[in-house]
Amino acid sequence: MSYKKRLPLLVILDSAIVLTAIFIGYYILHPYMNVYTMPMLWISAITLLFSHHLFASIYRLYQKAWEYASVGELTAIVKAVTFSIALTAVVQLVGYQNVYVRVLGITWMLHVLLIGGSRFSWRVFRDHYISPNPNKKRTLIVGAGSAGTMVARQLLKNEHADLYPVAFVDDDPFKHKLQIFGIEVKGRSEDIPKIVVENRIDNIVIAIPSITKQEMKKIYDECAKTTAKTKILPLIEDLVTGKVSVNNIRDVQVEDLLGREPIELDxxxxxxxxxxxxxxxxxxxxxxxxxxxxxxxxxxxxxxxxxxxxxxxxxxxxxxxxxxxxxxxxxxxxxxxxxxxxxxxxxxxxxxxxxxxxxxxxxxxxxxxxxxxxxxxxxxxxxxxxxxxxxxxxxxxxxxxxxxxxxxxxxxxxxxxxxxxxxxxxxxxxxxxxxxxxxxxxxLGSRGSVIPLFKKQIQAGGPITVTHPDITRYxxxxxxxxxxxxxxxxxxxxxxxxxxxxxEPVKIVDLAKNLITLSGYSVEEIGIKFSGLRPGEKMYExxxxxxxxxxxxxxxxxxxxxxxxxxxxxxxxxxxxxxxxxxxxxxxxxxxxxxxxxxxxxxxxxx
Structure with missing residues (x-):
């Protein structure tokens, strides 16, 4: 539903909740505390209605996507309700030299319960009764930390994303069997091949920005045992600063598997x-x-x-x-x-x-x-x-x-x-x-190097030509x-x-195999042909x-x-x-x- 259609519905719903809550609070206490006059009750109700919409606007309650509501959204509701009750108390104090704390206390609780319930019920309905787009690719997220949960949240939120998260893996045993946004952490990185088969995974996203190159290669080796397409998350700083979004999840490159860590320059x-x-x-x-x-x-x-x-x-x-x-x-x-x-x-x-x-x-x-x-x-x-x-x-x-x-x-x-x-x-x-x-x-990637040549050969359907099965290069x-x-x-x-x-020197044939896999093919589909050493070429450098x-x-x-x-x-x-x-x-x-x-x-x- 568009924002223009949703706004009046939420305003009408909240208005009904605000007016209902203060009158319910009044009638609950009326037999024991006959202190409210009807004019004061209506003035309090109107003040509460006005102040609620004021603070709801300030805390942007009408701009939030409630189908993804979490603690942050609940905090915003509590703040808006608390300040609107406080403003009503000020009006009572100024107009009648008294604050009816019990009535306002019950009203506060009813506000939080009914407004929060109305919002979170949509998330519960969406999570349990609305099926994801069947055309989206079932996705396994490697890493259930802050980056992984950010990926899951944004993929769930973005209806235009091609990926739909269905499982996490994480090497922290304390996270196993836990659920994040309803998505279970199903095991460790070495369990990836089994999890991919059991959950019909189409894509794997490696969402650990702090990962070392050695760890990256270890995880990728497990991913390569499956038929799923493997992707990697951009730098977490780029996600946080808005330079890129989750939609910029990219394919794993050969450079990611070199096993070399960046250094700090002087x-x-x-x-x-x-x-x-x-x-x-x-x-x-x-x-x-x-x-x-x-x-x-x-x-x-x-x-x-x-x-x-x-x-x-x-x-x-x-x-x-x-x-x-x-x-x-x-x-x-x-x-x-x-x-x-x-x-x-x-x-x-x-x-x-x-x-x-x-x-x-x-x-x-x-x-x-x-x-x-x-x-x-x-x-x-x-x-x-x-x-x-x-x-x-x-x-x-x-x-x-x-x-x-x-x-x-x-x-x-x-x-x-x-x-x-x-x-x-x-x-x-x-x-x-x-x-x-x-x-x-x-x-890697320079003109005349093997990577551009191998990519062209893969695009042409293969085979990749390697001069010798044992030839190595730095x-x-x-x-x-x-x-x-x-x-x-x-x-x-x-x-x-x-x-x-x-x-460490790298075997060219291993580089070729990695590039084939990264391109979404099997080695058997593309093939590797050994052509013999070329003029002036050494077996190793x-x-x-x-x-x-x-x-x-x-x-x-x-x-x-x-x-x-x-x-x-x-x-x-x-x-x-x-x-x-x-x-x-x-x-x-x-x-x-x-x-x-x-x-x-x-x-x-x-x-």
Missing amino acids: MESISDKLTGKTVLVTGAGGSIGSEICRQISRFSPSKLLLLGHGENSIYTIDMELRRKYHSEFEIIPIIADIQDRTRIFDVMAQFKPDVVYHAAAHKHVPLMEYNPTEAVKNNIFGTRNVAEAADSLGVKNFVLISTDKAVNPPNIMGSTKRFAEMIIQNLAKESKTKFVAVRFGNV FMTIPEASRLVIQAGALARGGEVFVLDMG ELLNDNEVQKEQVFPKIFIGKAVPMGKRELYEVIETLPEMNADELKETLVGIANTKFSEKMLVGSM
């Missing part, structure tokens, strides 16, 4: 490096570069320079940041190729950045095996151009985005990135610029990698190769080789490696000969040198 040290500074990001249109730009924007630089070779990707990140930070700092898109040495030096001279994040690179391993000269031009000569421009023009901090594939590389891409590291390590020895490199593994989310890159840059003293803690291991973390999830570079003179002699080599010579030379253990002591090692 905001003060990062702010000192970035706030009010001019920051240049190369490769700003790429997956990592664009996320670095987003993270930097939070620290209010004076200028953010978005440098990239592809105009479409630079346009996209430029427009995104302008929409969000249009008046907070200056955003300057720059179309430039890092292989163009003159252009790079001109950009550095024009804008004089304080900090450079060098994310531009060719990173696709098999493609670079087929195109080694392009890998050399971009990853080695491009890095040299940007780094030497930063050195000559007095940039304060330079951060190279490197990769775990630079460790013992059997391929062109990894070896060119190791050469890039050695370029900035050698520059760091004699430059006023603080040069550092940051290594990490695969980034994974990190794009925002996490970008935040740690910025944090590592703030820790720089010059010459370090920072290594991000990637957690390393973040540090045996000579580079340094166990102490300088910041949570950040280590300093002890990667030893080739001497500057020898390194540059090799670099100058690279343009003259053919593809086979390039691979033999680069891979050989990148895997050589040099005896020269590094500038760094510990902080």
Whole structure:
């Protein structure tokens, strides 16, 4: 029933209750206390009627959805009735110099009983006699805490929601067999498969915002044993502040199952490096570069320079940041190729950045095996151009985005990135610029990563292609990698190769199976096909080789490696000969040198 139709009905009902209650109170006490005169009784009744509607309006009794009434609604009724009785008592005292406490006391009790009963009876009727929409999906809520009960309440309240809660599970044994809004807590998380079958569950909602990634994966493993679709609740802060509603319950993503916990950044040290500074990001249109730009924007630089070779990707990140930070700092898109040495030096001279994040690179391993000269031009000569421009023009901090594939590389891409590291390590020895490199593994969802490929294969009906059943990789989310890159840059003293803690390596085949399940299919429906290792591909990746291991973390999830570079003179002699080599010579030379253990002591090692 609409509000306009419901309002007059509630007003008429309450008016009848108010007038009836005071006269009933009067006639109950009349044989024993013949103190009321009829004029005073009518004045009291009219005052009570007026004051009730006044306080009912103040406490919004006519705006509440009484089919979901609870303690909060009962409290509002008690307040409205109490204040209306109190105002009537004041009128009696002023008009007749007396307050008839017993009559008003009985009237108060009748008000609360009859008004409360009229409201709560609709909830009882709705809960017990009105069946839910049969088209709604029967839902199991994991977590019977504050978030879970909020989900249940809002799903019950929202007639447009697709989900209808029929059961809870919670690992707290004291909640088992209890009912919340008439919904029973039926067991623990390990009971999920059985509960789903017994209660014909279509959807599972994990409603524990404080859950750790390890606990999340454990619960999801139980959910994955069922045919029910699994979803997860947004952050409880977002629900409370109104940023999102229960309707924004989202599907579980692969990122939720990584088993990695977010860390708190040292905001003060990062702010000192970035706030009010001019920051240049190369490769700003790429997956990592664009996320670095987003993270930097939070620290209010004076200028953010978005440098990239592809105009479409630079346009996209430029427009995104302008929409969000249009008046907070200056955003300057720059179309430039890092292989163009003159252009790079001109950009550095024009804008004089304080900090450079060098994310531009060719990173696709098999493609670079087929195109080694392009890998050399971009990853080695491009890095040299940007780094030497930063050195000559007095940039304060330079951060190279490197990769775990630079460790013992059997391929062109990894070896060119190791050469890039050695370029900035050698520059760091004699430059006023603080040069550092940051290594990490695969980034979930980045361009060229397995996740977008697997999703396309699932959409096409399968099969998913995995190169080998035992192949493993380290994974990190794009925002996490970008935040740690910025944090590592703030820790720089010059010459370090920072290594991000990637957690435990993940089997690609397990990642494929999870993604299939998350997409609502079974592994048997989609299928997994093993295609064999591709050119230049390793069975497993390393973040540090045996000579580079340094166990102490300088910041949570950040280590300093002890990667030893080739001497500057020898390194540059090799670099100058690279343009003259053919593809086979390039691979033999680069891979050989990148895997050589040099005896020269590094500038760094510990902080």
